[in-house]
Amino acid sequence: MKDGSRVVVVRPPFSESWAFFVRKFDIPNASLEQLVTGDNAELPIQLLSYLMKGSRITSITGSQGSGKTTLLMAMVGHIYPTYTLRVQEMAFELHLRNIYSRRNILSFRETERVTGQEGLDVQKKTDGTVNILGEVASDGVASWMIQMSQIASLFTVFTHHAKTFKDLVFSLRNSLLKSGVFQNEYIAEQQVVQTINFDIHMKRDASGNRYIERITECIPKEETTLLFKEEGTNTLKQMLGQLLDLNTEHYRRLNDRSAFVSRNIVEYRDGVYVAGAPISPQNVEEMSEQMSPQDADLFRDFVSVHWRNNYEY
Structure with missing residues (x-):
């Protein structure tokens, strides 16, 4: 619809009666400050901003209606404006060009003749710096997302319906196996965990309140011969x-x-956002390299304040 709402209509014989569903998105208020609330909400808000400025490959997971798409809209605002964005969706939902009209953004969607996998292949020829996937819902898109994250773009942000980080890794691993990209489970899992840097898990409680349950860092295991x-x-x-x-x-x-270790960097406990395990020194260094000098200094101060005595500069 014109306001960005998503409409689904069903009829017999597919359904027992005629029905339609309208899903609203609060596009004008798509900012992290509006979406992330609660005690010490500055912690996850600042971290999400630094993940985008640090060019981290990030997944946003959670059940339907937990706020993944809206959070993704808000996070895009913290990507450096000089980066070109290419968006792949099943249906136009993000409307990023309406929110960030002065930025180089182009969205693609699946059609009857163009699959999501073919759409991602075309994106490689459009000079995109950042790839955004509205939803990784098929094996083909999952396998292409892994491949493009490794070679075709600076970083990728995507959403997925996984309940835990382990479920996310296993789901993407199985997609690589089903699509025939890999034959060995362990090697496929290694490729997944070497691609994903952070996972943001959204949750909605019984009262309808949405919050970030955890922000998890993925650390691949390095085993010697x-x-x-x-x-x-x-x-x-x-x-x-x-x-x-x-x-x-x-x-x-x-x-x-297991080819990885997952650590919760930020957790939501009893209505308060708290710092958990420190960000790995490798990610801190790589993120700082991708930031402007001013943002890099602020980021180092940020990690020093919340995870004291874990870093040396």
Whole structure:
């Protein structure tokens, strides 16, 4: 509709009766300050801003109606204006050109003749710096999102219906396997976790209040190759001890096939946003490199205030 609402109409025999659903989006008030409320709301608001300025590949997850699309609209405002944005949607819902009319933004949608996967392929030829996916809902779009995040754009922001971060990783991993991009589960999972930097999980309680339940950082595991130390002076007892250690490590890796560690950076506890685990030094460094010098200094002050004694500059 003209005001950006989404309308769905159903009729028999598909449904038992005629029905229509109108989904409203509060486009004029799509700002982080309006959307994120509660005690210490400045913490997640500032962090979301720095994630965009730091060019982090970010997912926004949550159930239907939890506020993922509206939050995505607001987060776009914190991407540097010099970046060109390319948007892929199933239906035009974000209306980013209406909100940010002075920016280089172009949206694409799926049609009967053009699939989401083909649309993403075309986007690579449109000089887009940032890719935004309204919803990763199909295996083809998921696999292309992973590939484009790695090689075709500076960073990507997308939404997904996953309930937990582990569900998000497994869902994207399975999409890579189904689409035939990978055949090995562990390698496919590695590709996913090396792509996603942060996950923002939205939630709506029984009273209808929407809030950010957690902001999670994804840290890929780095495992070294198992080596057997060859020294001419080793005794038989020492060699058997090394062999036992190698076997123990081998079986540990077989039983623990997870390719990532997830840490909650910010959590919503009893109506208050609190700082959790510190952001990894690697992400702090990479984010600072993508920011302007002034924003980089403010970001370092931000992490030093909320996660004291965890960083050295």
